[in-house]
Amino acid sequence: MNRRSFIKNSGLVAGAITLASIPENKLFSNPKKFNMKATHKLQLSFVPYTLQLKHAFTLSTSSRTTTPVVLVKIAYDNYCGYGEASMPPYLGESHESVLKLLSQLNLSQFNDPFLSDDIMDYVNNTMPGNYAAKAAVDIALNDLTGKIIGLPLHKIWGLNPAKTPVTSFTIGIDTPEVVRLKVKEAEPYQLLKVKLGRNTDREMIETIRSATQKPMCVDINQGWTDRQKALDEIFWLKEKGIVFIEQPMHKNNYDDTAWLTQHSPLPIIADEAFQTNSDVAKLKGVYNAINIKLMKCGGLTPALKIAHEVRNAGMKVMIGCMTETSCAVSAAAQLSPLVDWADLDGNLLISNDPFDGMKIVDGKITLPNKAGIGVVPLKQKTDIAKFLK
């Protein structure tokens, strides 16, 4: 029996089954979704954009006031999915590299957005690396299919939106006066985050503690070099109400980090040490948890697989972000019911977010009741708003 006659025959069998309680249109559903019209093709468009940070973003090694991003649309029929690549300079991607990859893609060869496995294979094989550019396409494709299905992604994935965690909110390094102002600004958040790894670390913690006793976590960004000093510092931090330590030592320093994790009274989380799924196995036994970021692993689809794999390896899962618009942050938030900790404040740190999406309510990630990643472009008289229309 060939495929055509099989489909016809099974259709006949289906037609013969009359279930009193189940209207046939509910059993076999919307034929439009099944048979994407060959005349519709995926249309990719993209535009570079520069995020303005509310406060200078200071790491142990650098400081900056903008972040380059590229915003992406994939249109299909009357639907439109949004995506974003964010390129903090230390990760090696840029407007140029992302636009170069996206320009090489010919998504109009695909006429069914649900063939996402094939589409992302094609995108991922275009060139190695370039994870932020690939994440932008993956996010837009997930948003598009979520909108066609008509459900938020977390719902399609079977996740409970009531189980989202609180997000941490980063207090930048600054003078004691400004730090106290920032703590005030952080009033709505239940977990603060501080970037340490300088010789003013204890001062910074004491300044914050003079203003609030809220739980805090710290991100060392590979800033510590001596494991015994690092351990002493962690014991001191624990006394100060710190709840976990992110990336204490250099990402390639496995031995000292494993020793630190073994002796630390606080969980030790991998950030720079983790890029994508091939790293999970080698971080087992070295860290207690892994911070997954869409821009590093290439989007939502890989992030979902990695989250399950990290959990299965006995580690905890954190979801993080770069400075990003509400587009990429809302995408990451769709995964957040799965994670132990979230650091999804990237959109809160910028002053020119062109999207409305996930919100933080009483410090907790709150997922919009909208299809796909759950964002809508803000109605503004700007070039970026015109592009997003």
Next chain:
Amino acid sequence: MNRRSFIKNSGLVAGAITLASIPENKLFSNPKKFNMKATHKLQLSFVPYTLQLKHAFTLSTSSRTTTPVVLVKIAYDNYCGYGEASMPPYLGESHESVLKLLSQLNLSQFNDPFLSDDIMDYVNNTMPGNYAAKAAVDIALNDLTGKIIGLPLHKIWGLNPAKTPVTSFTIGIDTPEVVRLKVKEAEPYQLLKVKLGRNTDREMIETIRSATQKPMCVDINQGWTDRQKALDEIFWLKEKGIVFIEQPMHKNNYDDTAWLTQHSPLPIIADEAFQTNSDVAKLKGVYNAINIKLMKCGGLTPALKIAHEVRNAGMKVMIGCMTETSCAVSAAAQLSPLVDWADLDGNLLISNDPFDGMKIVDGKITLPNKAGIGVVPLKQKTDIAKFLK
């Protein structure tokens, strides 16, 4: 801002965005799907059933003519999802054990089938083990949500139905005359499978080879005990056109199996050695591939995670089945575009299949263009057909 006022407000923002090319109903879709009515609850029902095998099923250690299964329905609103537990006796589950677990479940506490992560956490925590019983619930829940969404599961998962593999078809051990008849019966299949591990192995292969030169794979079911003899046998089998070897030695014999895999000219696949996701890491370096079965790992959701994890560990993926109706086989088939090899002939080996589902067309798995797992109950005047209505 509390949750209620946030949702109200973001609704206002959404309303303010008017995208000329995107009708609002497409952007924000079917509100019915978003807000499951609290008055609807999941309703679980189930019934024991005994599969009649067309031919006695002979392993290296036993022979039987029936397989006990339990068929499951989860009803919600006007939708109905189907599931199945199959209990070959050597795995330790039975009608009694499956009915016992299912009787303890109170799914009516859930009023949203999309909270599948919560629902399956509840089911999985009811008692340890009992993977076939848990698989039945997981399959029915996936079928149900797929039907509500209105798409086949493979489409929701982003898989290309054109990429399904051929399935192997098992030729049972028998007299040369009967074997030649079975080879004729296997005419539509492109890959034959033979269960070996007896002292008549070479005779069996020669008998089949006297009737056909089709590619074959062999399943030893732990029947070999001497690794050097096993290797000699594999070289002989390779000459006879065998393409891979399943479970050559005892499932706990890691050292000899790793040696065999290292020296074998054919891929060595884990079957009995693999139960569920916690086994993936320890089978790396011991086998070339893993045979995932829904009844062993607890259903489609765990199988999907395991398939990605096996692939990420550098191994190949096979999907297998028990003797099952078209219900569980069609569920497994939804995953098959992801795998390297498939052994999904369980429904072909029984004479009282109450479902119509996936078909083998020219030896290749062919997925029905229907929502969920893609099965419909056959219209028959039997008790089981009445239950499935």
